Amino acid sequence: MEKESVIEIRNLNKSFGSNHVLTNFEMDLLKGENLAVLGKSGSGKSVLIKCIIGLYFPEQGSIKLFDRDISEFDHYEWDRVRQRIGFLFQSNALYDSMTIRENLEFPLRRHELKHLTDKETENLIIDTLSNVGLEHTIDMMPSELSGGMRKRIALARALILKPEIILYDEPTTGLDPITSREISHLILEVQKKYNTSSIIISHDMSCINIASNRIIMLIEGRCYAQGDYDHLKNMEDEKVKEFFL
Amino acid sequence: MKNWLNIKNFLDEIGGISNFIARFFQEGFKPRYEFAELIRQCYWVGYKSLPLVGITAFIMGLVLTIQSRPTLVKFGAESMLPMMVSVSLVREISPVITALICAGKVGSGMGAELGSMRVTEQIDAMEVSGTNPFKYLIVTRIIATTLMLPILSNLSNAISLYGGYLGVNIRGNISWHLYWTQVFNAISYSDLLPSVIKTFFFGFAIGVVGCYKGYFSSKGTEGVGRSANSAVVIASLLVFIIDLIAVQIVDLLGLT
Numbered sequence: 314m315e316k317e318s319v320i321e322i323r324n325l326n327k328s329f330g331s332n333h334v335l336t337n338f339e340m341d342l343l344k345g346e347n348l349a350v351l352g353k354s355g356s357g358k359s360v361l362i363k364c365i366i367g368l369y370f371p372e373q374g375s376i377k378l379f380d381r382d383i384s385e386f387d388h389y390e391w392d393r394v395r396q397r398i399g400f401l402f403q404s405n406a407l408y409d410s411m412t413i414r415e416n417l418e419f420p421l422r423r424h425e426l427k428h429l430t431d432k433e434t435e436n437l438i439i440d441t442l443s444n445v446g447l448e449h450t451i452d453m454m455p456s457e458l459s460g461g462m463r464k465r466i467a468l469a470r471a472l473i474l475k476p477e478i479i480l481y482d483e484p485t486t487g488l489d490p491i492t493s494r495e496i497s498h499l500i501l502e503v504q505k506k507y508n509t510s511s512i513i514i515s516h517d518m519s520c521i522n523i524a525s526n527r528i529i530m531l532i533e534g535r536c537y538a539q540g541d542y543d544h545l546k547n548m549e550d551e552k553v554k555e556f557f558l
Numbered sequence: 559m560k561n562w563l564n565i566k567n568f569l570d571e572i573g574g575i576s577n578f579i580a581r582f583f584q585e586g587f588k589p590r591y592e593f594a595e596l597i598r599q600c601y602w603v604g605y606k607s608l609p610l611v612g613i614t615a616f617i618m619g620l621v622l623t624i625q626s627r628p629t630l631v632k633f634g635a636e637s638m639l640p641m642m643v644s645v646s647l648v649r650e651i652s653p654v655i656t657a658l659i660c661a662g663k664v665g666s667g668m669g670a671e672l673g674s675m676r677v678t679e680q681i682d683a684m685e686v687s688g689t690n691p692f693k694y695l696i697v698t699r700i701i702a703t704t705l706m707l708p709i710l711s712n713l714s715n716a717i718s719l720y721g722g723y724l725g726v727n728i729r730g731n732i733s734w735h736l737y738w739t740q741v742f743n744a745i746s747y748s749d750l751l752p753s754v755i756k757t758f759f760f761g762f763a764i765g766v767v768g769c770y771k772g773y774f775s776s777k778g779t780e781g782v783g784r785s786a787n788s789a790v791v792i793a794s795l796l797v798f799i800i801d802l803i804a805v806q807i808v809d810l811l812g813l814t
Contacts, residue, residue, distance in 0.1 A: 368682050392688045406683035409674075420687040 316343040319478055319510050320365060324374035327360055334360050336534035337374070342478070342512055347504050349513045349521040351556060352531035358514040359403065361531070362480045365512070366400055367391055378478075396424050399471030399479040399509075403486055405463045407455040413466055414438055414451045417473050424474060437473065444506070445469045445499065461492035465499070472503065479503065481513045485520045497523035518556065530556070578696075578770045585690070586697045595694055599702035603664050604709060610663060611656055615714035618655055619647060619721025627729060636730065640737050641744035643722045648715050648745050653753050654801055656714045657760035660707060661793035665768035668699055669789030672772025673782035681773070696773060700765035707761030708754050715753075748813040756804040763796040 320342035327335040334357035342348050352358045363369045365376055367383060376383045378394055386394065407416050417438045421429065429437070442448040445465040455463055464484065471479055484500060485493035497520040503509060504524075515521055521528060522542050530538045530545065530553060538545060538553050546557045623643050630636050672695060675681050684691040723737045771789040775781045 363682075366686055368685065388690075395686055395688050398686075400683070400686045402679045402683055404678045406679040408680055408683075409678075419684075419689075423688040 316345065318342060318377075319344050319379060320512070321377040321380075322365075322374070325361075325364065325371050325376065326373035327357070327364060327369060327371050333534055335364075335371075338531070338534060339536055340529055340539075342510050344510050345504075345508060346527060347500065347511045347513060347525045349515060349525035349528045350531050351516060351518075351521060351528050353516065356531050357534055358531055359482050362400075362482055362512055362514055366395065366398060366480060392424075396474050397477045399474065399476035401464075401467050401471045401479065401481045401484055403483040405455075405467040407463055407467055407470070409455055411455075412451070413442070413447075413453055413455070413458075416455070416466065417441060417470050420470065420474055441469045441473045442466075444472065444503075461488055461495070464488065464492075464496055468496075468499065468503070472507065475507065477509060479509050479511045481511060481515070483515055483517075484513065485515065485517045490519070493517060493520060494523065496520070500524040516556070574774070575766065575770055578773075579766055581692060582697060582700055582766070585693050586701070590693070592694050592698050596698045596701055599698045600706055602667075603660070603699075603702045604706035607660060607663055607706070607710060608713065611659055611710050611714050612717050614655060614659055615652060615718040616721040618651060619643070619718030619723075620725040621721075622646065622651065622718075623722045623725025624728060627725075639726055639730075640722065640732070640740040643725075644719055644741040644744050645749060647718045647722065649749050649753055650801075652714045652718050653711045653757045653760065654797060656711045657707060657757065657764065657797040658794055660703070660710065660761070661764050661797055662790055664703060665764045665789040665793040666786040668765070668768030669772040669775075670782055670786040672696075672769060673775030673785035674779075676773065676775045677778050677782060692773075696769045699769050700762065703765030703768075704758055704761040707764070708757040711757040711760075712754065752804060752808045752813055756800060759800045759804070760797050763800060764793045767793040767796060 318341040320340075322338060322340045325335050325338040326333070338357075338361065340348075340350075350358050350361060360369060364371050365378070365383075367386070379397070381390075381394075383394075407413075408419065411419065418434065421434060421437070439448050439451065442451060445468055447462060447465050447469070450458060450462065450466065455466070458466065468484075481500065485496050488496065497517075500511065500513065500520075501524050504511060511524075513521065513525055525542070527541055528539060528545055529536050532538075532552055538548065538550065540548075545553055548554065623639060626642060627636065627639060630639055630642065672681075675695070681691045681695070684694060719741055722741075723732075723734070726732050726737060768789045771785040771792070775785040777784075
């Protein structure tokens, strides 16, 4: 039986001035899979997921989230859909002026804190932090944490609303190889534990190998090739081979 | 060609700020209202600026009084010193200096804070979390500066007048009661009211410029520095322009 798509992109075009970043880009994210989008710096990977989450507006083409075209969404519908999508930013984007507790509480407060008591909120925050192994940092400020810890906290914040889809924007950038590997395994754990579907934007081959089930190669704004890690690694195409050297 | 580009950039900037102000009014009156964040911003803008405003006001009152005495003595009008100082401070010096201090402290702070939030994707993260960042970050800050500036300016009036009292007593001898009687005899509502009204506009301008520069910051950390810097420069300039317009209006209305 064919798996259902949770994200469906058709003929997506996006440019900034004369710079065409995405040209007739097409992809599907199937339920329960970790899809890696691989491409060089500046190839439009981050633009792609920012179009998916509504931070950028596509010029042409369609993006369907959970079978609904995002062009039909109004402010309230975006709100509801974004509850179902977690986003891990490249720079972590933790709020500097808030403690870790407040950072995790922020999306809860916005979406569903009304239904939770203080005790339930506290338990949910501690539970989510313990999933990334950092419950002891709850009252710390982001500036007191290392790069790897901040990445984990950002992941915890993305997970707190129990999303069905997680978008990872360069999850291992700026981390040492050991921490990178830990984060990659954490991504895999999250997929298994929460049964999430994910898009992982990266050019870190080790992370992609560990965390993804399928890879799309984004070259010249198009989906140039796709398949699993071994399939792409054995391809003879020069442009694909470059990434595996 | 370069001049034409400068004019174009200037007009773009004016257009950008006008849109920003229009969006403020559009979003500011619609729910959801961010009261908790507004209170937090009022605390930062008002309470946290008070020590700096207070010290400056005190020195301003003291220095103005000491500097004015010799001239008044020359004309045998030394007894007019409290009246002259109070009118100068309340009508003009106190509101403008308070606004300039806030343009420096609050305007640059907002420019830098929002700028760094922009370049570290915190504003995007807020949007993804289901929060309207414009409402949460911008509307609250602009309202806070608009509300806090008049309060700070009035406190600055009181503190600078106290500085004036000490200044008068350095070379002269005037009782506390007589000093304040002369001050209140000299000041009327037509002095105080225009001064309070213009501080609302000063606060609004400082908030708008600080937020606009920070919210649309780009080019990484360099851009953050530029945002903070240009927020101070433009806000300070706007304070003087608003002051000039306010003086003309007050003059036209015959309140001078």
